[in-house]
Amino acid sequence: SQTIHQWPATLVQPVGSPLSLECTVEGTSNPNLYWYRQAAGRGLQLLFYSVGIGQISSEVPQNLSASRPQDRQFILSSKKLLLSDSGFYLCAWSKRNEKLFFGSGTQLSVL
Amino acid sequence: AQKITQTQPGMFVQEKEAVTLDCTYDTSDQSYGLFWYKQPSSGEMIFLIYQGSYDEQNATEGRYSLNFQKARKSANLVISASQLGDSAMYFCAMRSSGSARQLTFGSGTQLTVLP
Numbered sequence: 602s603q604t605i606h607q608w609p610a611t612l613v614q615p616v617g618s619p620l621s622l623e624c625t626v627e628g629t630s631n632p633n634l635y636w637y638r639q640a641a642g643r644g645l646q647l648l649f650y651s652v653g654i655g656q657i658s659s660e661v662p663q664n665l666s667a668s669r670p671q672d673r674q675f676i677l678s679s680k681k682l683l684l685s686d687s688g689f690y691l692c693a694w695s696k697r698n699e700k701l702f703f704g705s706g707t708q709l710s711v712l
Numbered sequence: 713a714q715k716i717t718q719t720q721p722g723m724f725v726q727e728k729e730a731v732t733l734d735c736t737y738d739t740s741d742q743s744y745g746l747f748w749y750k751q752p753s754s755g756e757m758i759f760l761i762y763q764g765s766y767d768e769q770n771a772t773e774g775r776y777s778l779n780f781q782k783a784r785k786s787a788n789l790v791i792s793a794s795q796l797g798d799s800a801m802y803f804c805a806m807r808s809s810g811s812a813r814q815l816t817f818g819s820g821t822q823l824t825v826l827p
Contacts, residue, residue: 633814635814635815637817643819643820644803644817644818644819644820645757645803645805645815645817646817647814647815647816650814660814689755691755691757693757700747700759700762701747701757701759701815702759703749703756703757705754705755705756706755706756708755
């Protein structure tokens with residue numbers, strides 16, 4: 602069966618520090634991968650998606666970036682965090698025409 | 713561009729009663745998919761139900777059913793026999809027709825089931 606792992610679960614970082622959130626999927630190959638962000642009490646905003654290794658599409662211009670170094674690995678990064686980067690980050694995967702499966706999320710607090 | 717609208721920020725329902733969560737959508741695509749997800753306080757996103765735009769029958773999954781009215785572009789979620797564990801945030805989402813098939817989410821409805 603397929604599983605998705607996302608870590609860390611919580612993260613507190615100072616403004617201006619770097620960020621690296623990692624997500625891996627097991628039990629499937631060539632998935633579509635996604636990073637979403639959820640502000641407190643709000644809906645999900647798509648940040649990045651990837652349909653293959655090295656293929657990254659950005660939905661929202663910002664100081665975040667994403668990379669897909671391996672087929673089932675998706676990384677969300679920032680060189681310098683802003684206060685506005687605080688939120689709940691969710692990684693997800695899907696096959697081509699199927700529903701999204703989400704990771705357990707990372708609660709990021711930038712102070 | 714696609715848009716999902718959930719007009720109910722919060723809803724209350726008595727335990728064992730049914731509740732309808734509203735969702736309307738806007739798209740120019742002929743083929744699309746509609747989803748409902750549940751997000752408990754733990755933060756995980758749990759898939760509930762899916763409706764394809766060409767499906768003639770309304771989708772059902774246990775106590776969940778989707779009231780799909782294509783002409784009105786609505787895809788309301790009906791939860792029958794509400795349970796205390798149904799208290800959560802509920803999101804309606806639409807799958808795009810682009811290559812990545814990403815989901816666009818509504819703003820959500822916070823459902824509280826009262827004992």
